[in-house]
Amino acid sequence: MRKAPRQARSRATVDALVEAGARILGDDGWSGFTTNKVAERAGVSIGSLYQYFPDKLSLVDSIRRRHLDDCIAAMRTVRADGCPPMEVAAILVRAMIAAHSAHPGLHRVLLDEAPTSAEHRDPCSDFEVEYLSHYAGIVAASRKRRPTPADHAAAGVMSDAIDGVIHNAARRGSLGDPMMQAELVRLIGGYLAGAGEAAPVEES
Amino acid sequence: MRKAPRQARSRATVDALVEAGARILGDDGWSGFTTNKVAERAGVSIGSLYQYFPDKLSLVDSIRRRHLDDCIAAMRTVRADGCPPMEVAAILVRAMIAAHSAHPGLHRVLLDEAPTSAEHRDPCSDFEVEYLSHYAGIVAASRKRRPTPADHAAAGVMSDAIDGVIHNAARRGSLGDPMMQAELVRLIGGYLAGAGEAAPVEES
Amino acid sequence: MRKAPRQARSRATVDALVEAGARILGDDGWSGFTTNKVAERAGVSIGSLYQYFPDKLSLVDSIRRRHLDDCIAAMRTVRADGCPPMEVAAILVRAMIAAHSAHPGLHRVLLDEAPTSAEHRDPCSDFEVEYLSHYAGIVAASRKRRPTPADHAAAGVMSDAIDGVIHNAARRGSLGDPMMQAELVRLIGGYLAGAGEAAPVEES
Amino acid sequence: MRKAPRQARSRATVDALVEAGARILGDDGWSGFTTNKVAERAGVSIGSLYQYFPDKLSLVDSIRRRHLDDCIAAMRTVRADGCPPMEVAAILVRAMIAAHSAHPGLHRVLLDEAPTSAEHRDPCSDFEVEYLSHYAGIVAASRKRRPTPADHAAAGVMSDAIDGVIHNAARRGSLGDPMMQAELVRLIGGYLAGAGEAAPVEES
DNA sequence: GATGAATGAGTATTCATTCAT
DNA sequence: CATGAATGAATACTCATTCAT
Numbered sequence: 001m002r003k004a005p006r007q008a009r010s011r012a013t014v015d016a017l018v019e020a021g022a023r024i025l026g027d028d029g030w031s032g033f034t035t036n037k038v039a040e041r042a043g044v045s046i047g048s049l050y051q052y053f054p055d056k057l058s059l060v061d062s063i064r065r066r067h068l069d070d071c072i073a074a075m076r077t078v079r080a081d082g083c084p085p086m087e088v089a090a091i092l093v094r095a096m097i098a099a100h101s102a103h104p105g106l107h108r109v110l111l112d113e114a115p116t117s118a119e120h121r122d123p124c125s126d127f128e129v130e131y132l133s134h135y136a137g138i139v140a141a142s143r144k145r146r147p148t149p150a151d152h153a154a155a156g157v158m159s160d161a162i163d164g165v166i167h168n169a170a171r172r173g174s175l176g177d178p179m180m181q182a183e184l185v186r187l188i189g190g191y192l193a194g195a196g197e198a199a200p201v202e203e204s
Numbered sequence: 205m206r207k208a209p210r211q212a213r214s215r216a217t218v219d220a221l222v223e224a225g226a227r228i229l230g231d232d233g234w235s236g237f238t239t240n241k242v243a244e245r246a247g248v249s250i251g252s253l254y255q256y257f258p259d260k261l262s263l264v265d266s267i268r269r270r271h272l273d274d275c276i277a278a279m280r281t282v283r284a285d286g287c288p289p290m291e292v293a294a295i296l297v298r299a300m301i302a303a304h305s306a307h308p309g310l311h312r313v314l315l316d317e318a319p320t321s322a323e324h325r326d327p328c329s330d331f332e333v334e335y336l337s338h339y340a341g342i343v344a345a346s347r348k349r350r351p352t353p354a355d356h357a358a359a360g361v362m363s364d365a366i367d368g369v370i371h372n373a374a375r376r377g378s379l380g381d382p383m384m385q386a387e388l389v390r391l392i393g394g395y396l397a398g399a400g401e402a403a404p405v406e407e408s
Numbered sequence: 409m410r411k412a413p414r415q416a417r418s419r420a421t422v423d424a425l426v427e428a429g430a431r432i433l434g435d436d437g438w439s440g441f442t443t444n445k446v447a448e449r450a451g452v453s454i455g456s457l458y459q460y461f462p463d464k465l466s467l468v469d470s471i472r473r474r475h476l477d478d479c480i481a482a483m484r485t486v487r488a489d490g491c492p493p494m495e496v497a498a499i500l501v502r503a504m505i506a507a508h509s510a511h512p513g514l515h516r517v518l519l520d521e522a523p524t525s526a527e528h529r530d531p532c533s534d535f536e537v538e539y540l541s542h543y544a545g546i547v548a549a550s551r552k553r554r555p556t557p558a559d560h561a562a563a564g565v566m567s568d569a570i571d572g573v574i575h576n577a578a579r580r581g582s583l584g585d586p587m588m589q590a591e592l593v594r595l596i597g598g599y600l601a602g603a604g605e606a607a608p609v610e611e612s
Numbered sequence: 613m614r615k616a617p618r619q620a621r622s623r624a625t626v627d628a629l630v631e632a633g634a635r636i637l638g639d640d641g642w643s644g645f646t647t648n649k650v651a652e653r654a655g656v657s658i659g660s661l662y663q664y665f666p667d668k669l670s671l672v673d674s675i676r677r678r679h680l681d682d683c684i685a686a687m688r689t690v691r692a693d694g695c696p697p698m699e700v701a702a703i704l705v706r707a708m709i710a711a712h713s714a715h716p717g718l719h720r721v722l723l724d725e726a727p728t729s730a731e732h733r734d735p736c737s738d739f740e741v742e743y744l745s746h747y748a749g750i751v752a753a754s755r756k757r758r759p760t761p762a763d764h765a766a767a768g769v770m771s772d773a774i775d776g777v778i779h780n781a782a783r784r785g786s787l788g789d790p791m792m793q794a795e796l797v798r799l800i801g802g803y804l805a806g807a808g809e810a811a812p813v814e815e816s
Numbered sequence: 817g818a819t820g821a822a823t824g825a826g827t828a829t830t831c832a833t834t835c836a837t
Numbered sequence: 838c839a840t841g842a843a844t845g846a847a848t849a850c851t852c853a854t855t856c857a858t
Contacts (some may be wrong), residue, residue: 421842
């Protein structure tokens with residue numbers, strides 16, 4: 001961001017811009033995301049947008065930062081110590097679906113489509129580190145030990161699998177489908193319940 | 205396509221265009237996919253591109269068709285009757301990774317970012333129907349019965365989970381990571397081995 | 409028009425664009441009328457043109473509207489009540505030549521070549537209705553009665569005849585030729601002086 | 613034309629091209645007239661078109677020459693010596709309407725829209741000279757004397773007036789309207805019957 | 817001669833960004 | 838500070854024309 005908003009009015013302007021940007025990015029994708037549209041939707045002039053954000057990418061960075069903070073916050077509410085695997089899975093799945101329901105599509109666009117400004121060193125990394133640590137903690141807890149590198153690998157696969165199922169469901173508009181949810185819980189629960197040894201894959 | 209290529213020369217041109225388009229779409233995403241770039245990469249003039257494709261979307265359609273045909277072909281090579289679940293999972297995962305290795309990222313862009321020409325009735329649907337049928341057959345076979353609706357739901361979740369893991373690995377450039385592959389096999393193998401009853405998810 | 413110009417600066421821009429467009433359309437015809445040329449002639453960037461006109465046709469619509477308004481205004485100045493036919497004809501012809509002198513050729517291009525945007529219901533119609541009513545009024549006045557359907561038919565033929573003579577003269581660059589003007593007056597004056605009964609034409 | 617067609621086959625090709633060109637030019641106007649469309653409509657390849665015509669304008673020249681020849685031929689059939697003015701007018705009007713009925717619109721496009729190749733010195737002139745001579749002859753005959761310069765001026769105005777009425781009727785699709793035809797005959801007949809002196813127009 | 821594949825300058829339109837008011 | 842007018846490089850697509858087969 002070009003300059004920190006000092007007065008309340010400025011902060012409201014910045015918030016409106018980030019909110020409008022998130023909406024447009026989620027609804028229209030990266031290629032439908034134009035600065036003029038964002039400014040109009042936020043109810044400010046295009047000049048004001050550039051008063052606070054030096055360019056388009058810095059606006060995306062702000063949107064991303066806000067969204068990932070929200071995700072981490074949602075994740076922190078998950079408390080699954082001591083529960084049986086299936087229940088842990090159910091809690092997890094419910095939390096993830098809730099986190100994606102506010103702006104379905106935004107997450108995917110931010111991660112997949114929108115480019116990252118070269119200046120800000122990859123801001124996803126910080127997020128992913130904490131995110132995966134959380135997952136790894138859950139895996140380790142359900143295996144009743146401290147997190148190991150193997151747990152981190154499992155956490156990554158688990159996170160990506162949930163991501164894939166939810167994201168495709170969002171694309172089809174079937175995020176609420178209970179059968180899908182039940183199967184996803186079964187997939188994750190079974191994985192958590194499984195022993196820690198991975199089956200080998202032969203080289204191709 | 206606007207015009208069927210008659211001479212050998214023009215068939216080569218069309219192939220070069222589709223290949224260049226697939227590469228650019230996979231590497232640069234929908235917003236980096238410009239007809240001029242495709243023509244240049246294919247080594248032909250922009251006029252030649254429009255001799256065969258009436259507009260940008262029809263080129264995307266051709267790319268999609270070719271890619272989905274490749275996916276289906278890869279899928280058909282999977283013969284898993286009578287194998288234990290873990291082995292089925294390993295075969296499946298290897299096939300899917302192979303199918304995505306040629307143009308990592310292309311699959312996602314085609315499904316998520318690139319718009320579909322209104323004229324061609326959704327060509328993904330045909331693909332998805334056959335694709336999921338295949339998956340459902342595998343699930344049912346490993347449960348030693350004919351495919352049921354529940355098997356179709358399981359197939360969808362399984363397919364999306366594999367998709368998510370592979371796609372995120374592709375994004376990070378770690379498609380070849382053996383630990384990831386092993387964990388993915390364990391996830392899918394465990395799911396296939398599990399009984400057919402889904403665990404319920406409480407209403408939120 | 410896409411956007412109403414608020415500041416004085418932008419109103420000047422819009423005026424310059426319409427004026428430049430009229431000039432180019434009249435001089436170079438529809439196929440020589442390119443948005444880039446118009447913007448350049450108006451001394452503004454191509455972006456500014458599209459700030460006010462959503463597309464090429466809307467610019468043509470504005471040009472047409474302005475031109476037809478000018479024509480109607482010129483027409484309204486004609487006051488011929490109680491004059492002898494030859495004098496009415498002279499006044500009419502002088503007014504029409506004056507109306508076409510500013511942008512000779514523009515009228516024809518607007519009516520014949522330039523396509524009409526589908527959105528605006530044919531704006532020529534409104535114009536033609538008022539235009540012909542005026543003509544019919546003149547015809548009826550010179551016949552000392554209220555306008556009848558026959559007067560409307562006569563008005564149409566008269567209007568088209570004047571149009572044809574003036575337009576061909578404009579094409580040859582001889583709009584100012586006094587002999588042509590005199591003959592045209594004689595043609596129209598004689599027509600107005602003639603009795604109201606039309607001579608029949610045998611079927612071909 | 614680039615080269616004279618020697619064999620019968622070549623002549624047929626050239627004829628097909630000219631005919632297809634006339635059709636397209638009349639129907640779609642100058643801006644819809646493309647060489648590829650003409651070649652396709654004529655059933656020959658674009659290469660063959662350029663075998664006979666060095667460029668687009670030379671094709672237009674051929675179309676124009678053929679059309680004007682047809683017009684002159686139609687004009688030569690008019691024999692009105694000794695008839696009363698109204699009858700002469702009726703014959704004239706009928707002939708002109710017939711001449712425009714084959715390709716309505718083509719005449720206008722050739723004269724107004726289509727540019728003339730710089731090489732061929734204005735090919736319209738030759739045509740117009742003979743055309744106007746014919747008209748002047750008719751005017752003079754109805755005035756029972758040899759053609760004078762004043763008759764030429766009258767012929768020009770008369771020709772342009774008829775042109776204007778017919779062309780606007782063609783545009784509105786009302787070429788067959790008998791009331792219009794009758795009024796046009798009355799206009800021209802009255803003009804022919806009038807004395808030879810023109811009424812003066814004051815300078816503007 | 818005939819064919820049609822290939823070319824590329826030109827045209828309409830968008831959008832990130834600047835700057836005078 | 839806020840506004841919105843102005844800019845112009847970039848993009849999708851057309852069409853006259855050439856030339857290898």
